[in-house]
Amino acid sequence: MVRKGKSAWLVHDLTHRGLTAWLLTALLVAFYLLLYLTHFFTPVARSLGLSSKWTLYGLLYTLAILTGGIHVLRKYRRNRYQVVRTSVVMFVQVVFAFSIPEILKFFHQPEYYFSYFWPLKFDDLNPGVVFHLPLFYALYSFLGALVMVPLLGVFFGKRWYCSWVCGCGGLANTAGDPLRHLTSKSSRAWKFEKISIHFVLAVSVLLTALLFISYGLGHRATALSRFTYDFQTVYAFLVVAMLSGVIGAGLYPLGGTRVWCRNFCPMAAILGLVQKLGSFRIAVKPNMCISCGLCSKYCEMGIDVRSYAQANQSFTRASCVGCGLCAEVCPRGVLRLENARLRTPQGASLVRIAPLTSASPLSPGGQR
Amino acid sequence: MRYVIIGNGVAGITAAFTLRARDASAEILLVSGESDYFFSRCALMYAFMDRMSLRDLEPHERRVYAKQNFRLIRDWVTDLDASRRLLTLQSGSSLAYDRLLLSTGSLGEVPDWPGLNRVREGAVHFVTLQDLGRAESLARSAREAVVVGGGLIGVELVECLVYHRLKVTFHVRAPWYWPGALAREEAEIVSEHIRRHGVDLRMDEEVAEILTTPEGRVCAVRAKSGHEYSCQLLGIAVGVSPQIAWLRGVKTPPRLGRGIQVSSSFETSLENVWAAGDCAEFSANGAPFIEQIWYSARRQGELAARAMLGDTIRYDPPIFYNSAKFFGIEYTATGEISPSLPGVQTFFCRLPAREASVRITERAGAVIGINMLGARWDHSIFERWIAERRDMDYAVAHLPEAQFDVEFGRVDLTPVAAAYHNWRARSAAAK
Numbered sequence: 001m002v003r004k005g006k007s008a009w010l011v012h013d014l015t016h017r018g019l020t021a022w023l024l025t026a027l028l029v030a031f032y033l034l035l036y037l038t039h040f041f042t043p044v045a046r047s048l049g050l051s052s053k054w055t056l057y058g059l060l061y062t063l064a065i066l067t068g069g070i071h072v073l074r075k076y077r078r079n080r081y082q083v084v085r086t087s088v089v090m091f092v093q094v095v096f097a098f099s100i101p102e103i104l105k106f107f108h109q110p111e112y113y114f115s116y117f118w119p120l121k122f123d124d125l126n127p128g129v130v131f132h133l134p135l136f137y138a139l140y141s142f143l144g145a146l147v148m149v150p151l152l153g154v155f156f157g158k159r160w161y162c163s164w165v166c167g168c169g170g171l172a173n174t175a176g177d178p179l180r181h182l183t184s185k186s187s188r189a190w191k192f193e194k195i196s197i198h199f200v201l202a203v204s205v206l207l208t209a210l211l212f213i214s215y216g217l218g219h220r221a222t223a224l225s226r227f228t229y230d231f232q233t234v235y236a237f238l239v240v241a242m243l244s245g246v247i248g249a250g251l252y253p254l255g256g257t258r259v260w261c262r263n264f265c266p267m268a269a270i271l272g273l274v275q276k277l278g279s280f281r282i283a284v285k286p287n288m289c290i291s292c293g294l295c296s297k298y299c300e301m302g303i304d305v306r307s308y309a310q311a312n313q314s315f316t317r318a319s320c321v322g323c324g325l326c327a328e329v330c331p332r333g334v335l336r337l338e339n340a341r342l343r344t345p346q347g348a349s350l351v352r353i354a355p356l357t358s359a360s361p362l363s364p365g366g367q368r
Numbered sequence: 369m370r371y372v373i374i375g376n377g378v379a380g381i382t383a384a385f386t387l388r389a390r391d392a393s394a395e396i397l398l399v400s401g402e403s404d405y406f407f408s409r410c411a412l413m414y415a416f417m418d419r420m421s422l423r424d425l426e427p428h429e430r431r432v433y434a435k436q437n438f439r440l441i442r443d444w445v446t447d448l449d450a451s452r453r454l455l456t457l458q459s460g461s462s463l464a465y466d467r468l469l470l471s472t473g474s475l476g477e478v479p480d481w482p483g484l485n486r487v488r489e490g491a492v493h494f495v496t497l498q499d500l501g502r503a504e505s506l507a508r509s510a511r512e513a514v515v516v517g518g519g520l521i522g523v524e525l526v527e528c529l530v531y532h533r534l535k536v537t538f539h540v541r542a543p544w545y546w547p548g549a550l551a552r553e554e555a556e557i558v559s560e561h562i563r564r565h566g567v568d569l570r571m572d573e574e575v576a577e578i579l580t581t582p583e584g585r586v587c588a589v590r591a592k593s594g595h596e597y598s599c600q601l602l603g604i605a606v607g608v609s610p611q612i613a614w615l616r617g618v619k620t621p622p623r624l625g626r627g628i629q630v631s632s633s634f635e636t637s638l639e640n641v642w643a644a645g646d647c648a649e650f651s652a653n654g655a656p657f658i659e660q661i662w663y664s665a666r667r668q669g670e671l672a673a674r675a676m677l678g679d680t681i682r683y684d685p686p687i688f689y690n691s692a693k694f695f696g697i698e699y700t701a702t703g704e705i706s707p708s709l710p711g712v713q714t715f716f717c718r719l720p721a722r723e724a725s726v727r728i729t730e731r732a733g734a735v736i737g738i739n740m741l742g743a744r745w746d747h748s749i750f751e752r753w754i755a756e757r758r759d760m761d762y763a764v765a766h767l768p769e770a771q772f773d774v775e776f777g778r779v780d781l782t783p784v785a786a787a788y789h790n791w792r793a794r795s796a797a798a799k
Contacts, residue, residue: 001504002418003532012418078696080777187429285772286748288691290662291378291427292411297420306427327774331693333700333744336772 014253015178021253029250036241055102061171062098065090068175075177081324081337085163089170097167112137115165118145119204120267122240126208126232127215149267150274156339157280158271159322168248168261172300173323176257180300180325183256189302193263193319200239201269207235239264258300262319272318279340281316282326284309288334295326295335309334369394371676372455372465374445376400377409378662379645380471382669383676388436390677396437397463399455401444403497405430409473410662412500416507416528422497450620450638467676470615470628470636470643471669474608474660476521483578490586491578491602494525503603507532510600514538514589516575517605518545520692523562525603527695530565537568537597539589544571549690551707553716554741557723558694565695578602608660610647625649627658633681634672644672650683661690687754689747697723702750703737704729712736713795715760717787719743719779726767726784730760738763743779744772764788 002012014020034040041053050056069090076082096115105111110133118124124141131138152160162169172180183189211232214225248260261268282305289312295305301319305326308315327335371387373380376398384396407425414420433440441463447456448468455463476493478484484491490510492503503525507513513529515522518540529536540546544555545562562569570591579588579596589597610627623629623637627649634642645665649658659668664685675681692699707714711731718725724742728735734757738750749770753763767781 001416001507001532004508005533079774081774084776285746287663288689288747290410290691291408292414293408293420293424293427294411294414297424310427324774331698332691333698333772336744337775 011178015181017182017254024253025250028252029246032241032246032250036245051105058098058101061167062093064175065093065167065170066174068171068177072174072177076328079324079328082328085324086174088164089173092165093167093170097170110134110137112140114140115167117141117149117267119201119208119270120166120168120265122204122207122235126211128211131215149271153271153274154278157278157316157322158268158275158318158320159280159337161271162261162268162321163323166267168244168265169258169321169323171249172257172261176252176300179252180257181297182254183258183262183300183302185296185299185302185304187304190304193302196263197265197269197272197319200243200264201266203235204239204266207231239266256300256302258302258321261321262301268319268321275320276316276318278316280320280322281314281338281340282308282320283314283336283338283340284312285332285334285336286312288332290332292331294329294331298325298329300325305335370397370464370466371395371469372397372399372463372467373469373471374399374455375471375473375645375647376403376406376440377471377473377645377665378406379473379665379669379672380469381406382666383469383471383644383673384438385436386670386673387677388438390674395439397439397441397465399441399443399445399457399463401442401458404440404442405433407497409495412494412497413524413528416500416504417531445614446618448615448618448620448638448641450622450641453640466640468641469672469676470622470641470647471645471665471672472611472614472647473665474646475611476604477607477609479516479575479604479606481575481578483580486580486584487578487586487602488580488584490580490600491604493604494521494528495608503528503601506601507534510534512537512597512599513601513603514597514599515603515605516589517603517607518542519548519605519607520546521608522603522605523694525605526562526567527565529601529603530567534601535568536566537570537599538562539573539575539591539597540569540571541574542571545569547707549701549705549707549739551714551716551727551739553718554707554725554727554739557718557725557741558697561695561697561723608646610649610658612647625656627656629656632683633675634668634683635675642672642676644668648672659685663689687751689751691747697742698744700740700745700747700750701738702747703735703754705737705739709737713760715764715788715791717784717791720783722779724779728760728763733757733759735760735763744774746770746772760788761792 002009010020035053035057041056045053045056048056069086072086073083092115097113101111101113113121123129124145130141149161163173210228214221214228217224243264244260251259289309291306291310293306295309299305300323301321303317303320322337324337327337371394373384380398384398387394387396405426408427411420411425415422415425444458445455446458453465455465457463476495490506492506493499494503507529512535514537515526516539526536526538544552545559546555550558559569574592575589576592577590578586579590581587586599586602589599589602612624612628615621615624620638622641627647628636628643630636630643630648630650632650634644634648636643645668646660648668649656671681671683687703689702709729713730714727716725716727722742727739729737735753764785767784771778773779
């Protein structure tokens, strides 16, 4: 039941796909279309003394993360994991995603974002770009994407990036917090996600390969490099501008905060595959779940956490970004995020104490 | 084979899934007058507080029922004729069964308070989906509420009403909150916390009379202390009792006590009729007992289904455990946790600067109960210690193994170890 009072009604409407939510969506979509496709914001940025519309956008984005972050820090102040994680994500945004690139520009260095990696930041492995960077930045781009990202993923899961470092996740987990429950939990949405995210990953890998080939062949393959150039333009428009910008952020009030991260982000796809092989998991305390469903409701990645919890199954899902909100909202403390390899003996006992029966009738396998 | 299950709560639905897992071709029918689909009763409060929609309370996607080939019937059962293996439904249709499971759950208990029979509007329980509907519509108009009953449903209802900005008075008959499970020191932690949320919590307060307007609307509660509490909403949360009234008038009633009497293999006195969950009454050493929590209903539903399938079942309730949340304070109980057990030694420690405590009870050198407030614990590890008859030294030394707090949030247990050391020294000196 919606709380009494006018402001409570408005909050509910805004966070439950009411009229105001649709209006906000229209506004956000219009904003992103103007930002990506026109020069509308350039004079606005200039009049504020900012160098470009992208600096203005970065500033707004950082402010959104900071304001939302303060709200989240207060809301979950009793949960140390949330406090630490939110502080880190705010810090990364302010320092690595906003200040350092501006400072580098000031000192006539390349405008480099240390908190983004290939394939999310596509140009990081684009030979035409990265080979023209000073050695340090080029090395960071290569080693970051190919060594650091997967390695940390093995040990800490996808979360080290998607809910601790990344700006997309940063916005979702701060300013987007009141909208996190809107993500679809249906098994159909899960099926769609598995196809779409790996499709985008395949496309981005293919494009990177083409870029390397045409760079290697140089002038000998003009047809190929023209095709690659067109391919890259289409990719930049469809994936970067439309999917990550207009759809990803614009649809917050209707589709939840992780439309981009869950369905399209190629970096999330890689990290998800790594996570399945790594040691991160959500441990389930046996026979304690009351099936209330708060975990599923507040999962921004649309994972039906309850189906695992009520079946006494500890689990690792590729899409899980390890935000830890399922564990936070669980009224019975059933869930615990952990890196299984770094775990104290209780991990072992969780396995040893068998659930009710070996083939639990409520297992998610039985459902799908 | 046609299985009919009356009641689609957690006992009934668990039974249905268990039957299906073992018998792919059986006809399985679930009859419920309360709801179209199984929902989590423990989560009613979250719907009341706008954290979830009613649909969110359903633990399974609806298409699962079609996939499992369950037939769901929304109706009340009005008659049971075991000699013809036939049910009559309120709609008038009849329903034949080969094997029948009664899993009708419980309803809020109706106390015999003077004046309650005059009430037409304003009094609610908080157990069923219909109770939720009534509570919601009352909460819209009411400004003040009185909730009576010092257990778990009471505090949940109080939390909901506080969320909706009602002025809530919470009446507890006992000298401290929930003496069945909490020691006085634990109840103090909980009471302080409840009061901090703006609730007027009254101990040792008993209802003398419910006052109503001439139209039968609740307008106040007069307590035995003489106080009169004005209210437009009266929450009755003095306990639950098995939903069996409907069985008293049927053609072939099963043997009834406080609940439906069953053997240790869930058989009622009627042939081909079993019962499980809140409504089932067992007898242990001649004394009747009924389990009325989510976990027991789920366990019983599964075992009763296996009994219906022909397995040899002897239900022996395992080591007790339960969990709850009092506003923000999480609670985990394992084993015998009543604070008034004879012949036991109890170590209690309140953690400094937290709303948290540890209570371990030992009898004849073995831990029998562990009662925890304000932190997260894995009860299954406590169960193991109790089953293995570990002593208190062992339990205190191994407490960190059972911690289930969030990362970075592990509660520091050094004060517990220090307090335990002192307590041991004192009890040795006393000897």
